[in-house]
Amino acid sequence: MRLRRCGPDAVLVELASLTEVAAARAALATADLPGLVDLVPAARTVMVSFSAGSSGIRRVRDVLEQVDLSKAPDVTSHEVVLPVVYDGPDLELVAETAGLTVRETVALHSGTEYTVAFCGFAPGFAYLTGLPEPLRQPRLDTPRSRVPAGAVGVAGEFTGVYPRPSPGGWRLLARLADHADPLFVPTRDPAALLSPGDRVRFSAVS
Known part of the structure; x- marks a missing residue:
């Protein structure tokens, strides 16, 4: 896992597989991060964006380091x-x-x-x-x-x-x-x- 800042209010999380992407997205979505605006998953990344000046961006790494990214998340789906x-x-x-x-x-x-x-x-x-x-x-x-x-x-x-x-x-x-x-x-x-x-x-x- 690698985190890359994208301007002052977003971070790109680089991952190794679709499973890791799904796990990271689910963990961030349920973490109640202050100022979270959007989560945009792709094949090997998740873009995490926040409102200007939010402290939530500083918590992204801590949230992901507590998650087993090798396991697909249990999610409510249609x-x-x-x-x-x-x-x-x-x-x-x-x-x-x-x-x-x-x-x-x-x-x-x-x-x-x-x-x-x-x-x-x-x-x-x-x-x-x-x-x-x-x-x-x-x-x-x-x-x-x-x-x-x-x-x-x-x-x-x-x-x-x-x-x-x-x-x-x-x-x-x-x-x-x-x-x-x-x-x-x-x-x-x-x-x-x-x-x-x-x-x-x-x-x-x-």
């Missing part, structure tokens, strides 16, 4: 089921690379429970962990200039859903069904459908 249609343009590529049939690939991806590790890249985009090993594949050699909203992809150890049209290099397996709840609505509370710690399943629909 289960979200996303209805999807498995007709993505890279579905056959993913199946071939995994040494599976298309049907087996769909069953493997939809039969797994995932956890939101962190959010980023675009509002509402959640990086989901728990992807089965055969589906852990590299990004496309040439990213697409436009991935449609609702596209479901895999890249490395993550799977996720694009909340809006954007460039992207993930291998696309599926798309959200028309009746699925949108991933991000600025006027909704909360605006993002998925939050760190939430459990997610994909339900195959035709």
